[in-house]
Amino acid sequence: LSKENGKNSFSFYNAELDKVMMRKLQIENDLKTAISNEQLSLVYQPKVDLQSKKVVGMEALLRWNHPQLGWISPLEFIPIAEETRQIIPIGEWVLNEACRQNKQWQEQGYPPLCVSVNVSVLQFQHGEFLETVQKALQTSQLDAQFLELEITESMMQDIKESRDILDSLMKEGVKTSIDDFGTGYSSLSILPNLPIDTIKIDKSFMDELEKTGQYSIVKTIIDLSQNLNLKVVAEGIETESQRQILRENGCLVGQGYLFYKPVAPNDFESILKEAALKGDQDEIPLLGDF
Ligand code: C2E
Ligand code: MG
Ligand code: MG
Ligand code: MG
Numbered sequence: 241l242s243k244e245n246g247k248n249s250f251s252f253y254n255a256e257l258d259k260v261m262m263r264k265l266q267i268e269n270d271l272k273t274a275i276s277n278e279q280l281s282l283v284y285q286p287k288v289d290l291q292s293k294k295v296v297g298m299e300a301l302l303r304w305n306h307p308q309l310g311w312i313s314p315l316e317f318i319p320i321a322e323e324t325r326q327i328i329p330i331g332e333w334v335l336n337e338a339c340r341q342n343k344q345w346q347e348q349g350y351p352p353l354c355v356s357v358n359v360s361v362l363q364f365q366h367g368e369f370l371e372t373v374q375k376a377l378q379t380s381q382l383d384a385q386f387l388e389l390e391i392t393e394s395m396m397q398d399i400k401e402s403r404d405i406l407d408s409l410m411k412e413g414v415k416t417s418i419d420d421f422g423t424g425y426s427s428l429s430i431l432p433n434l435p436i437d438t439i440k441i442d443k444s445f446m447d448e449l450e451k452t453g454q455y456s457i458v459k460t461i462i463d464l465s466q467n468l469n470l471k472v473v474a475e476g477i478e479t480e481s482q483r484q485i486l487r488e489n490g491c492l493v494g495q496g497y498l499f500y501k502p503v504a505p506n507d508f509e510s511i512l513k514e515a516a517l518k519g520d521q522d523e524i525p526l527l528g529d530f
Pocket of ligand 4: 420442443475
């Protein structure tokens with residue numbers, strides 16, 4: 241820092257840093273009581289069939305309504321929850337709530353769908369993860385086939401341990417997918433041996449689907465999933481051309497603002513009702529009274 245601008249820019253920088261630090265400290269501290277104060281909730285983003293646009297599943301996404309700070313993005317508070325290991329109880333809350341809600345929808349007569357829940361690496365590696373999943377299923381009475389766990393690629397670092405956990409989950413009947421595929425640093429060679437069901441193409445790769453004929457990464461991931469007998473789901477679909485190219489290249493399922501944003505449980509119910517009224521009953525059996 242030069243003498244002339246040194247003092248002022250330094251104190252300005254300090255003030256900004258203070259603000260950032262204070263916010264982080266507050267988030268860190270208030271997260272401890274977010275569950276007991278009932279500030280956490282889940283929203284659901286429909287997954288759709290890219291041909292018929294019918295809802296075939298949903299992803300549960302965590303929301304935190306802070307009394308002073310308002311809605312805080314999971315992109316901001318989940319890394320902090322991971323640092324403080326608060327993610328363990330929070331992740332458990334998410335699992336329980338997603339299973340409970342999904343079971344409730346089934347009991348209300350909505351078509352049974354699979355709910356996908358995001359799982360943090362810390363949760364996944366926590367010694368009691370399997371028990372937590374089993375407990376959530378038991379308490380909610382949700383059939384394991386209607387639960388999917390989305391795990392990011394970075395979790396596959398400790399490959400031996402990860403495989404053991406994934407094996408147990410598979411035996412349990414729970415589905416698993418690799419989230420944000422292509423953004424991590426894992427070696428492709430680990431994939432063939434991992435007991436997973438689905439690869440999710442990260443939304444950052446949707447951009448290339450706008451340039452005609454230049455979708456090499458997405459095409460490669462779809463081909464890879466087909467060669468490995470895995471399902472493939474695209475996230476972050478915002479345009480009709482993205483939907484079309486994905487579909488033409490063999491990706492059957494996706495999610496994104498083109499179809500639906502993540503919505504509160506009530507609105508998700510409305511989406512399901514609307515789909516039923518549009519005459520989807522033929523393909524979705526088990527529709528009862530709403
Ligand atoms: P993710 O699991 O990859 O979820 C997809 C994110 O993309 C969501 O952001 C979703 O709202 C957003 N999205 C969906 N469609 C579109 C689209 O068409 N365009 C764009 N630009 N974005 C779209 P959200 O809800 O803010 O969540 C961000 C991330 O936070 C998630 O990424 C996930 O990694 C993490 N997260 C959310 N809920 C949980 C949770 O319960 N547990 C854990 N461990 N992580 C969570
Ligand atoms: Mg996800
Ligand atoms: Mg994702
Ligand atoms: Mg993502």
